[in-house]
Amino acid sequence: MFRSLDVTLAPTLARPTPPLGTLDTAQPESIYRHASVYSAFTSVYNVAGMPAMSVPFGHDGQGLPLGVHFGAPLGGEGVLLALAAQLEEAAPWGTAPGPA
Template structure:
């Protein structure tokens, strides 16, 4: 994982942030990731976290932001990642994005 972190981290000499989907697959339906059954989480975790896991294990800062609903009305998010120590870059970006397009909470059911 350290080598992957170095490879990804090396790209931040050319770019300020990396944009990717939050999940590698569409948002799962309720119950797919059954927290009462740990084997369910293990079975699906690597499939859904393909974009986020490198930052989780390498320590590079990243943030997930709401993007809107997908074609089925389920939430869709994006991830922004930055070089080691650049948490401030992400916080400034989040502030600018929220100012430009304020986030709204979906209606409660």
């Protein structure tokens, strides 16, 4: 796939941001039950040991945070870091609008 792509782009979460407590790390069964549902796009990189990053990308209609996930081929950490720097310069992460 990376022969023709520099990076991949996907949402960080495969579903809308869950309410607080849904992914309760104190309850392992909660993580197992929800992990594959919410991490459908990110888990491939975790399992393969490939470089990836999730960065802020505004808020939904309820003011909950949204993110985008970028993946790169093995050894592509520099590309991701350069991309993160360019994204933050273009749209500083601390200035995202809150709920409407």
